[in-house]
Amino acid sequence: MTPTIDMTTIAAIVPAAGSSRRMGSPKLLLEFEGRPLIARVVSALLAGGARPVIVVTPPPDAPEGPPLAEAASRAGAVVVAPETRPAEMRDSIELAVAELERSAEPPQAVVLAPADSPMLDGSIVARVLACWRERPEAIVIPTAGGRRGHPIVVPWRLARTIADLPPDVGVNALVANHAADVVEIEVGDESVVTDLDTPDDLRRLQGQGGEVQERSVRLFAIARERAGRGEVSVRLPARATVADLRAALAEQVPELASIAPQVMIAVDSEYADDDHELKPGASLAVIPPVSGG
Numbered sequence: 001m002t003p004t005i006d007m008t009t010i011a012a013i014v015p016a017a018g019s020s021r022r023m024g025s026p027k028l029l030l031e032f033e034g035r036p037l038i039a040r041v042v043s044a045l046l047a048g049g050a051r052p053v054i055v056v057t058p059p060p061d062a063p064e065g066p067p068l069a070e071a072a073s074r075a076g077a078v079v080v081a082p083e084t085r086p087a088e089m090r091d092s093i094e095l096a097v098a099e100l101e102r103s104a105e106p107p108q109a110v111v112l113a114p115a116d117s118p119m120l121d122g123s124i125v126a127r128v129l130a131c132w133r134e135r136p137e138a139i140v141i142p143t144a145g146g147r148r149g150h151p152i153v154v155p156w157r158l159a160r161t162i163a164d165l166p167p168d169v170g171v172n173a174l175v176a177n178h179a180a181d182v183v184e185i186e187v188g189d190e191s192v193v194t195d196l197d198t199p200d201d202l203r204r205l206q207g208q209g210g211e212v213q214e215r216s217v218r219l220f221a222i223a224r225e226r227a228g229r230g231e232v233s234v235r236l237p238a239r240a241t242v243a244d245l246r247a248a249l250a251e252q253v254p255e256l257a258s259i260a261p262q263v264m265i266a267v268d269s270e271y272a273d274d275d276h277e278l279k280p281g282a283s284l285a286v287i288p289p290v291s292g293g
Helices: 037-048 065-074 089-101 122-134 172-177 199-208 221-227 242-252
Strands: 010-015 053-056 078-080 109-112 139-144 152-155 182-186 212-219 231-237 264-267 284-287
Touching (some): 010 037, 010 089, 037 065, 037 231, 053 089, 065 078, 078 089, 109 122, 122 139, 122 231, 212 242
Parallel strands (some): 010 053, 010 109, 053 078, 139 182, 212 284
Antiparallel strands (some): 109 152, 264 284
């Protein structure tokens, strides 16, 4: 079902047309948690509230073009596949902005998200979007330990000017030109500064992040009210328990931190104890605290 467009619609742009020269193979088709990386990135953006998600892929005659486009489309993205491969990331972003310009209702802002973000998390996306909604004239940039990362949110009025930048500069110049409008949000999560470029990056991530899974959790009653949405996405160890889920909710979804210890957790529609292991594919839900007793 297509979500209702509200007055603060925020689209996402994922430039995914690179040739992965440093990796030596199409990195966006590498599997993370059982699905291609591009699908994981699209899912995280959608879970965080960005819509639509525009993915700019390699051209159809590139070997990786059609499978990457299919993976992105299946994950829920709108795919833009140019006839020739964009030379720079900025070129891909301009194509996506042009696609949004043609829509009946352009967004109020766009999220710029690198496609090679293997640890991108829906809850982080939601926090960055919430920050922008409080400061809709700002460019919002997440940080971790003082380091700037992604995804960033750019007001639509500025996104539309990317094509007017000098031809020899990237989108970073837009941020530099509007430094007074930049708002940084410290998220305390290395995922915003983690990318995937080389085989060494892949080995490191498989050693520390490859054993991490992103799980969707449905929220009801007060949990839904506090989070402001009916579903959140959290990162969990591969062999996570209900106790791990509680801890992840408290850490990764600050709005739920105070109630995470008291809520009931349902696994496949049945209440589960804290030592219950969360099997892959199991449905998860947060039930409001039970009063009394």
